[in-house]
Amino acid sequence: MNLEDLDRAHLIHPITEFRSHEKKGPKIVVGGSGIRIRLADGRTLIDGLSGLWNMNVGHGRTEIGDAVAKQMSQVAYYPGFWDYATEPAIRLAERLAKRMPAGSELDHFLFTSGGSDANETNFRIARLFHAVRGEPGRRKILSRAHSYHGITRAAGSATRLPAYHIFEEPDPLHIQVPAPYCFRCELGKEFPGCEIACADAIEETIEREGAETVAAIIAEPVMGTGGVIPPADDYFPRLREICDRHGILLILDEVITGFGRTGNWFGMEPFSAKPDLVSFAKGITSGYLPLGAAGITSRVYETLRDESPKGLPFMVGLTYNNHAACCAAAHANLDILEREGLVENSADVGAYLLGRLRDTLGTHPLVGEIRGIGMFTAIEWARPGTKEPAGETPMAFPAAVASRAMEKGLIVRALWECTAISPPLCTTREEIDEIIDILVASVDEASP
Numbered sequence: 001m002n003l004e005d006l007d008r009a010h011l012i013h014p015i016t017e018f019r020s021h022e023k024k025g026p027k028i029v030v031g032g033s034g035i036r037i038r039l040a041d042g043r044t045l046i047d048g049l050s051g052l053w054n055m056n057v058g059h060g061r062t063e064i065g066d067a068v069a070k071q072m073s074q075v076a077y078y079p080g081f082w083d084y085a086t087e088p089a090i091r092l093a094e095r096l097a098k099r100m101p102a103g104s105e106l107d108h109f110l111f112t113s114g115g116s117d118a119n120e121t122n123f124r125i126a127r128l129f130h131a132v133r134g135e136p137g138r139r140k141i142l143s144r145a146h147s148y149h150g151i152t153r154a155a156g157s158a159t160r161l162p163a164y165h166i167f168e169e170p171d172p173l174h175i176q177v178p179a180p181y182c183f184r185c186e187l188g189k190e191f192p193g194c195e196i197a198c199a200d201a202i203e204e205t206i207e208r209e210g211a212e213t214v215a216a217i218i219a220e221p222v223m224g225t226g227g228v229i230p231p232a233d234d235y236f237p238r239l240r241e242i243c244d245r246h247g248i249l250l251i252l253d254e255v256i257t258g259f260g261r262t263g264n265w266f267g268m269e270p271f272s273a274k275p276d277l278v279s280f281a282k283g284i285t286s287g288y289l290p291l292g293a294a295g296i297t298s299r300v301y302e303t304l305r306d307e308s309p310k311g312l313p314f315m316v317g318l319t320y321n322n323h324a325a326c327c328a329a330a331h332a333n334l335d336i337l338e339r340e341g342l343v344e345n346s347a348d349v350g351a352y353l354l355g356r357l358r359d360t361l362g363t364h365p366l367v368g369e370i371r372g373i374g375m376f377t378a379i380e381w382a383r384p385g386t387k388e389p390a391g392e393t394p395m396a397f398p399a400a401v402a403s404r405a406m407e408k409g410l411i412v413r414a415l416w417e418c419t420a421i422s423p424p425l426c427t428t429r430e431e432i433d434e435i436i437d438i439l440v441a442s443v444d445e446a447s448p
């Protein structure tokens with residue numbers, strides 16, 4: 001059998017309809033360099049989504065492979081359980097602690113395999129924190145409509161996109177609260193007259209549920225999979241106040257926003273968010289190997305250290321926590337981000353991307369909103385003067401744009417009624433021009 005048929009016969013693809021996949025067959029990726037990937041059929045595509053918002057340094061960075069090979073030739077892996085450690089894991093924890101914004105107090109890190117398990121770990125830590133302080137009843141986790149926090153059981157329950165819950169209700173310990181999604185405000189308000197009523201609504205939920213039952217709220221600095229939705233400037237400071245008033249921990253899900261995506265090292269910076277716990281993944285290795293991280297403040301760490309019953313170990317542990325080779329990949333990736341100034345490039349070229357999207361498509365009749373920060377942008381489509389889907393059926397128009405773009409050599413992601421455009425942080429202005437030309441032609445073709 002050829003590779004295509006072997007794929008059809010045996011490989012399961014996430015977020016892919018089996019029926020149509022068997023008809024279309026796989027797109028087999030054989031290489032990549034910079035912002036482009038190469039397919040087995042000879043086509044080259046611009047990776048306008050950086051893989052899954054994770055390939056921040058772009059493709060073909062052999063130095064990451066070299067660093068991993070070197071580490072593997074020494075020690076590839078040993079469990080991080082029971083006081084064991086490897087140098088790359090220790091040094092990565094220190095490196096992250098130094099990288100955290102001044103005053104964040106985030107100074108202890110546990111490395112996971114990805115974003116879902118970083119969030120799951122933080123839920124456990126939040127409940128543990130309250131339990132050892134004598135409040136074991138604080139077990140509920142709040143998360144916001146339109147948020148994505150992963151797909152494992154608890155992270156998946158915090159994910160608040162209905163498509164992920166078709167056959168599985170969220171766990172009842174997870175409670176949904178409104179999102180700071182001005183374009184589709186579920187409270188029917190307009191910013192700034194609303195005075196950020198979506199944050200007040202969170203406080204109302206806390207009071208209704210009983211603060212003594214709530215452990216934490218989890219929030220992405222900019223909601224990604226929900227449609228690239230940045231909050232108002234005052235939102236996170238307000239959320240911090242609410243958390244403090246009710247003794248609730250704030251978990252910041254920086255899985256996409258961490259490591260330069262917003263033009264800042266971390267999404268907590270531009271939005272003045274001050275979390276108690278933070279989740280990283282994706283850009284920490286730019287996807288070269290799987291890695292995530294759960295980070296906690298000194299207050300949370302010291303509480304667990306000092307208040308846990310004597311002799312009780314920290315009952316969190318995944319086989320691949322603190323994986324040596326994956327931590328080595330993270331170091332090499334961070335070296336590239338630092339050496340090439342890619343976070344600054346994300347701010348600079350990202351602003352250019354947003355400006356060009358607005359210049360070229362801002363007056364298109366089906367554009368509802370163009371938004372973003374850094375190399376993290378989206379166009380939200382709607383029928384003129386409404387918030388109704390731009391296409392004949394929900395999600396049809398963004399899907400048509402994405403498939404036209406793919407035919408022309410550009411990958412963008414159709415997300416609900418949005419098109420997400422987020423190329424690697426190394427993208428140049430000339431490459432943005434190329435992306436814009438293809439996108440505008442694709443939108444023209446897809447438009448009625």
Ligand SMILES: Cc1ncc(COP(=O)(O)O)c(C=O)c1O
Binds near residue numbers: 113114119253256282
């Ligand atoms: C904000 C956010 N959190 C968590 C996750 C889950 O990460 P993973 O797919 O590595 O489990 C994702 C993945 O897209 C994400 O975007």
